[in-house]
Amino acid sequence: MHPLHQLIHSFSPINEKSWQQLFEHCEELTIAKGKNFIREGEKEKYIGFIMEGTMRQYYSRDNGEEITTYFYFENNLVSSYISCINNTPSQITIEALEKTKLLIFNYSVINELYNKEKVWERFGRKIAEYLAAGLEERMVSLLMDKPEDRYKKLLNSTNKQKILARIPQHYIANYLGITPISLSRIRNRLSKNK
Amino acid sequence: MHPLHQLIHSFSPINEKSWQQLFEHCEELTIAKGKNFIREGEKEKYIGFIMEGTMRQYYSRDNGEEITTYFYFENNLVSSYISCINNTPSQITIEALEKTKLLIFNYSVINELYNKEKVWERFGRKIAEYLAAGLEERMVSLLMDKPEDRYKKLLNSTNKQKILARIPQHYIANYLGITPISLSRIRNRLSKNK
DNA sequence: CGTTCAGTTGACTAAGGTCAATTCCCGTGG
DNA sequence: CCACGGGAATTGACCTTAGTCAACTGAACG
Numbered sequence: 425m426h427p428l429h430q431l432i433h434s435f436s437p438i439n440e441k442s443w444q445q446l447f448e449h450c451e452e453l454t455i456a457k458g459k460n461f462i463r464e465g466e467k468e469k470y471i472g473f474i475m476e477g478t479m480r481q482y483y484s485r486d487n488g489e490e491i492t493t494y495f496y497f498e499n500n501l502v503s504s505y506i507s508c509i510n511n512t513p514s515q516i517t518i519e520a521l522e523k524t525k526l527l528i529f530n531y532s533v534i535n536e537l538y539n540k541e542k543v544w545e546r547f548g549r550k551i552a553e554y555l556a557a558g559l560e561e562r563m564v565s566l567l568m569d570k571p572e573d574r575y576k577k578l579l580n581s582t583n584k585q586k587i588l589a590r591i592p593q594h595y596i597a598n599y600l601g602i603t604p605i606s607l608s609r610i611r612n613r614l615s616k617n618k
Numbered sequence: 619m620h621p622l623h624q625l626i627h628s629f630s631p632i633n634e635k636s637w638q639q640l641f642e643h644c645e646e647l648t649i650a651k652g653k654n655f656i657r658e659g660e661k662e663k664y665i666g667f668i669m670e671g672t673m674r675q676y677y678s679r680d681n682g683e684e685i686t687t688y689f690y691f692e693n694n695l696v697s698s699y700i701s702c703i704n705n706t707p708s709q710i711t712i713e714a715l716e717k718t719k720l721l722i723f724n725y726s727v728i729n730e731l732y733n734k735e736k737v738w739e740r741f742g743r744k745i746a747e748y749l750a751a752g753l754e755e756r757m758v759s760l761l762m763d764k765p766e767d768r769y770k771k772l773l774n775s776t777n778k779q780k781i782l783a784r785i786p787q788h789y790i791a792n793y794l795g796i797t798p799i800s801l802s803r804i805r806n807r808l809s810k811n812k
Numbered sequence: 813c814g815t816t817c818a819g820t821t822g823a824c825t826a827a828g829g830t831c832a833a834t835t836c837c838c839g840t841g842g
Numbered sequence: 843c844c845a846c847g848g849g850a851a852t853t854g855a856c857c858t859t860a861g862t863c864a865a866c867t868g869a870a871c872g
Contacts (some may be wrong), residue, residue, distance in 0.1 A: 553742075797828075799852080802852055
């Protein structure tokens with residue numbers, strides 16, 4: 425089973441025939457380190473599935489400062505999901521942190537599948553629910569935990585290895601909502617206290 | 619058209635017959651000021667639709683401190699959505715800030731409708747997408763904006779009237795991620811600077 | 813080698829948190 | 843109708859912690 429088919433299947437059982445309807449519209453795309461998959465302001469809506477590589481998603485402030493909000497690894501779906509569902513220009517940019525191989529398809533394809541078959545509609549629901557649950561957890565952590573606690577949680581997360589090994593520290597910092605300098609101090613503090 | 623039917627219809631067109639399948643499982647419930655609709659740890663999953671009243675949703679810390687994460691008004695759906703979709707005990711409590719009239723139904727009802735009809739599955743998708751978009755916006759604001767900015771955004775929001783008029787300030791404060799004392803100072807600062 | 817950029821460290825600033833006292837508001841009961 | 847009680851909001855003094863700015867180190871890469 426194709427890894428993307430497998431991922432989709434884990435949300436909503438999709439048989440081979442239905443899967444082909446998506447797969448026939450997929451293309452491969454390789455993005456070099458430092459290049460973008462999706463750019464802020466863009467209207468073309470693509471969904472990507474990471475075969476190999478690492479990406480980061482960020483918002484830009486007026487002054488050009490970048491605020492990282494997410495990291496993606498192998499077997500993750502990447503896209504400016506909000507801009508797809510609201511049909512608005514993307515507010516985010518998604519950049520490859522290493523050379524990244526993607527399987528991509530246009531959002532309009534998935535949208536048509538939503539119309540065609542109930543199992544695809546269910547897939548859309550499950551994905552959105554999964555996303556909402558993740559966002560809620562993240563939001564609550566930002567409200568309830570101190571930066572230091574959030575860093576500790578990250579150290580205990582299942583993605584720990586991947587994140588710490590493959591993501592530069594200053595991106596992790598603003599993913600946690602703090603400055604790189606501050607994260608450096610937190611790490612210093614933690615290493616001394618035990 | 620029943621106000622709940624109307625709300626559902628705005629997400630996914632649902633005809634009278636389909637609507638009745640939900641409506642026949644609805645009950646009315648009135649909750650007195652200060653009483654809870656949903657309690658932390660609870661497993662029974664109900665969805666409510668506010669006919670009249672105001673509610674607030676909060677998480678509890680170990681030390682008993684409450685962190686308010688959302689407010690609900692007339693025509694809003696209220697529930698521990700995450701616990702419904704993950705089928706886990708609720709982490710949140712939803713409390714009536716005034717005497718509140720609800721129309722309620724069990725999540726299992728909606729879940730069966732998801733199985734029965736595609737239009738209901740679509741409704742589920744749209745609701746989840748709507749929720750995800752709202753959560754993302756909120757999360758980004760917590761990452762990018764200073765508390766003062768978040769308060770200013772609240773002052774410009776469409777819900778401004780409702781929130782400021784009907785919600786005690788100390789709940790607004792921790793909705794913004796700050797202490798009531800801090801919010802008081804921010805208000806003071808803003809009133810002096812113009 | 814030197815250039816570059818990530819990460820650390822130090823000195824200082826700013827802003828929110830904490831604790832405590834005070835005032836304000838509002839509903840209740842005498 | 844007024845006095846009282848209690849919670850909400852404000853204010854002041856002080857503390858803690860993250861932000862800012864700048865200097866320095868060190869590793870990566872041409």
